[in-house]
Amino acid sequence: xxxxxxxxxxxxxxxxxxxxxxxxxxxxxxxxxxxxxxxxxxxxxxxxxxxxxxxxxxxxxxxxxxxxxxxxxxxxxxxxxxxxxxxxxxxxxxxxxxxxxxxxxxxxxxxxxxxxxxxxxxxxxxxxxxxxxxxxxxxxxxxxxxxxxxxxxxxxxxxxxxxxxxxxxxxxxxxxxxxxxxxxxxxxxxxxxxxxxxxxxxxxxxxxxxxxxxxxxxxxxxxxxxxxxxxxxxxxxxxxxxxxxxxxxxxxxxxxxxxxxxxxxxxxxxxxxxxxxxxxxxxxxxxxxxxxxxxxxxxxxxxxxxxxxxxxxxxxxxxxxxxx
Numbered sequence: 330x331x332x333x334x335x336x337x338x339x340x341x342x343x344x345x346x347x348x349x350x351x352x353x354x355x356x357x358x359x360x361x362x363x364x365x366x367x368x369x370x371x372x373x374x375x376x377x378x379x380x381x382x383x384x385x386x387x388x389x390x391x392x393x394x395x396x397x398x399x400x401x402x403x404x405x406x407x408x409x410x411x412x413x414x415x416x417x418x419x420x421x422x423x424x425x426x427x428x429x430x431x432x433x434x435x436x437x438x439x440x441x442x443x444x445x446x447x448x449x450x451x452x453x454x455x456x457x458x459x460x461x462x463x464x465x466x467x468x469x470x471x472x473x474x475x476x477x478x479x480x481x482x483x484x485x486x487x488x489x490x491x492x493x494x495x496x497x498x499x500x501x502x503x504x505x506x507x508x509x510x511x512x513x514x515x516x517x518x519x520x521x522x523x524x525x526x527x528x529x530x531x532x533x534x535x536x537x538x539x540x541x542x543x544x545x546x547x548x549x550x551x552x553x554x555x556x557x558x559x560x561x562x563x564x565x566x567x568x569x570x571x572x573x574x575x576x577x578x579x580x581x582x583x584x585x586x587x588x589x590x591x592x593x594x595x596x597x598x599x600x601x602x603x604x605x606x607x608x609x610x611x612x613x614x615x616x617x618x619x620x621x622x623x624x625x626x627x628x629x630x631x632x633x634x635x636x637x638x639x640x641x642x643x644x645x646x647x648x649x650x651x652x653x
Contacts, residue, residue: 386535386635388423390459393473393534394445396423399455399507414453414507416475416532428531430468435525438517439463440470444510454509458531473534477506479516480528506532538565538637540605544578545641547648565632569606570595573626573644580626584647589616591627594645598623602640607633 388396400417402409409415418425432438441460448454457475458465480502505513520527540563548554563572570591574580585594589612599606600622607630609617617623623646631640643649 384535386538387471388473388534388536390457390472394443394457394459396420396534397445397455397457397475399446399453416455416477416506418534422537423534424537426533426535428469428474428533430470430529430531432468432470432527432529433464433525434520434527435464437463438527439465440517441472442510442514447509447511449509452509452512453507454512456505456508456510456513468529470529470531471533474531475506475533476513476517476529477532478502478504478530480530481520481524482526482528483524502530538632538635539563540565540602540631540637541639542573542602542631543639543641544573545643547643547645547651549648549651550581550645563631565635565637567631568627569597569624569629569631570626572631578644580644582645582647585645588625588627590625593627595626596620596623596646597626597629598643598646600641600643602638602642605633605636605638605640606631 396418398417398419399414401414402411405411416425439462440458441462442456443459444454444456446455455475458470458472460472461470480500482498482500485497485499503516505516508516517527542561542563544559544561546557546559548557551557559576559578561573561576561578563569563576570580570593580594582594582596585596587593588595596617598620603622603624606624609624610628613625613628616625626644
């Protein structure tokens with residue numbers, strides 16, 4: 330066997346395949362086979378132990394299987410051509426992250442693969458990792474991940490006339506994003522024995538961290554001055570001003586100066602959750618040096634470094650000075 334591992338078994342039952350819809354993405358249809366393939370590796374194999382720290386936003390394999398889908402863009406995107414299938418999440422509450430791991434092949438790579446969709450003549454499908462052990466577990470691979478490409482690195486010696494030999498490290502990448510079981514396992518098993526490790530580029534479904542934001546309006550701007558708050562849920566990584574406006578928050582501050590960046594009146598006072606926001610730029614610090622709790626909403630990102638938590642802020646600050 331080319332791949333240095335032990336085949337434990339192939340299990341057959343039922344799964345779904347997919348076919349193009351009129352919208353350009355893929356929709357499931359029933360197919361006849363489910364396939365699992367296990368490449369064994371002992372738990373105490375001598376690969377480097379590099380399990381990352383616990384990530385509160387990871388999901389289990391069962392949820393990942395429910396969330397994975399395949400999408401196709403009708404237009405060219407910055408990282409892919411038009412019409413090329415790519416892995417996507419069915420829910421806006423979850424996102425697809427990129428993960429790279431180096432995986433030893435000594436003793437087997439320790440992956441169990443599950444085909445969620447297939448049955449097409451062009452080898453497109455949806456295959457995920459349904460179980461990990463040994464080297465895969467040690468490298469930080471999670472059940473629910475999907476392999477998008479495999480890189481191999483080889484060292485060669487180049488002889489130069491009249492000079493000493495030079496050592497070159499060559500790297501080659503092989504894609505398998507949105508491929509069926511046979512194409513994926515065929516790639517993993519295609520490398521010669523002298524390649525002792527593989528670099529796996531993975532896609533991983535994770536939950537979007539959320540920020541619960543209480544926005545306080547000046548009482549003068551409310552029909553009921555005692556009910557002047559709006560509670561919103563924002564996603565980590567959103568621009569504060571854009572996020573508030575798309576959720577119906579109105580910036581209307583008659584006496585405030587216009588922002589040097591966006592040309593609008595976007596200064597907010599943050600008195601809870603300031604640490605959940607990105608650091609100020611030097612220019613923003615200079616503009617707001619007399620207002621230590623304030624931020625320019627157009628320059629503020631919530632959930633900095635993928636944090637989640639609670640925030641509370643006031644808007645339309647000059648209107649707080651006015652009374653009905």
